[in-house]
Amino acid sequence: MKKIVANFKMNQTPTDTKKYLMTFLSRVSEDADVTLCLPFTSIAEGVYLTRGGNVKIGAQNLSDEEKGSFTGEISGAMLKDAGVSEVIVGHNERRAKFKENSKIINKKIKIALKNRLKVILCVGESLAQRNTLKTFEVLKEQLEEALKGLYQNELDRIVIAYEPIWATGTGKHATQKEVEEAVKIIRKVISEDFSAAAAENICVLYGGSITQKNCKAVMNAKGINGALIGAASCDPLELVKIINII
Numbered sequence: 001m002k003k004i005v006a007n008f009k010m011n012q013t014p015t016d017t018k019k020y021l022m023t024f025l026s027r028v029s030e031d032a033d034v035t036l037c038l039p040f041t042s043i044a045e046g047v048y049l050t051r052g053g054n055v056k057i058g059a060q061n062l063s064d065e066e067k068g069s070f071t072g073e074i075s076g077a078m079l080k081d082a083g084v085s086e087v088i089v090g091h092n093e094r095r096a097k098f099k100e101n102s103k104i105i106n107k108k109i110k111i112a113l114k115n116r117l118k119v120i121l122c123v124g125e126s127l128a129q130r131n132t133l134k135t136f137e138v139l140k141e142q143l144e145e146a147l148k149g150l151y152q153n154e155l156d157r158i159v160i161a162y163e164p165i166w167a168t169g170t171g172k173h174a175t176q177k178e179v180e181e182a183v184k185i186i187r188k189v190i191s192e193d194f195s196a197a198a199a200e201n202i203c204v205l206y207g208g209s210i211t212q213k214n215c216k217a218v219m220n221a222k223g224i225n226g227a228l229i230g231a232a233s234c235d236p237l238e239l240v241k242i243i244n245i246i
Contacts, residue, residue, distance in 0.1 A: 002219060002246045003159070003203060003226030004034045005120055006233035007060060007088060008042075017042035021049045024236035030054055032243050033226070035086050036233075037120075040074055047083035058086035058120070061094060064107040066114075076115035086118040090146060092165045102145030109146060113154055120159045120228065121146055122207070123186070127166035136185050143189045152194045159203045160186055161228040167208030168230065176221045179206050183223035212241045219246050 012020065017038060028034060030053075037058035038046045046057040063073035079087060089112065090105045105121075112119045123146070125138040143160070150158075162182045167173050174182070183204050191199035206218055207228030215227065227246060233239045 001031060001033050002224075003205060004032065004239075004243055004246065005037060005058065005086070005088075005159075005161070005205060005207075005226070005228045006034070006239060007037045007091070007207075007228060007230050008039060008233060009060065009093075009230065010039060011234055012039060012042055014042050014045045017045045018049065020236050021046065024240065025049065025053065025055065027237070027240045028055065028243060034243065035120075037086070037088055043079075043082050043084060056085045057083060058088065059084045060088050060091070062087050062089070062108055062112060062117075064104045064111065066111060076111045076117060080115045080117055084117065086120055086159075087112050088120045088122065088161075090122045090142070092122060092124055092163060092168055096165075102142070105146050106148050109158070110149070113150075113157055116157075118157045118159065120161055120205070122161045122163045122228070124162060124164040124168075124182075124208075125166075126164075130164070130166065135182065139182065139185045140189050143186065144193060147193070152198050155190070155194060155198050155202055159205060160190075161205040161207050162186060163207035163228060173209040173214050173218060174206065176217055179218055179221035179224060182206075183221065187223060210242065212238060212245055215242050216245050 035056040035058040037060045059079050062076050089108045094100045109119050123139055123142040125135045129138050187199040203225045205226045205228045206224050210227050210229050211232050
């Protein structure tokens with residue numbers, strides 16, 4: 001069974017989420033491994049409506065501070081207490097638009113793990129970096145900086161999402177070969193920094209303009225364990241179709 005993470009980004013009010021889930025939950029398979037990463041304001045609604053089911057609720061971000069005078073921030077403890085089980089860290093939109101560097105991402109991961117949240121760590125290169133053959137260098141640096149100071153057993157609560165910047169919200173998507181190359185790099189870095197067993201066991205997702213038309217080909221890539229879905233997840237019927245295909 002492939003793991004599916006849906007990232008709703010800054011879409012849906014709590015009212016929208018209620019309508020969405022009434023449609024989605026009545027159609028999604030009980031066997032599906034699905035996490036819906038909702039806006040903060042929709043988390044309570046999501047947790048309430050999915051209680052007792054197999055669909056999990058995740059968050060799209062958390063603070064790199066544990067508590068204190070940080071107006072507008074949401075802590076790991078707050079997310080855990082609200083019923084969140086997973087959180088996205090290092091999404092390229094956070095890196096680019098909100099200037100989150102590797103130090104901040106590393107802090108966020110440690111805080112998430114401290115609060116018993118599973119981490120969905122996003123890594124990926126730009127088109128310029130890919131064209132200049134720097135994909136390996138970029139992914140290696142992002143992974144090593146993000147996972148610095150972690151123990152191997154903590155990787156059990158980390159999912160790596162390969163999300164090339166050039167395929168995020170652009171309508172373009174990586175080919176099966178490109179995905180396989182990236183997954184090979186990711187597992188190689190994990191193997192060298194932790195162990196071969198850790199590299200084999202870690203869950204790796206692909207994200208980047210996934211739709212029901214291209215998801216089957218991408219999910220056939222060797223070493224891929226699932227998908228991180230953005231825009232397509234905003235339509236409950238589209239997301240169900242993707243889940244059924246995968």
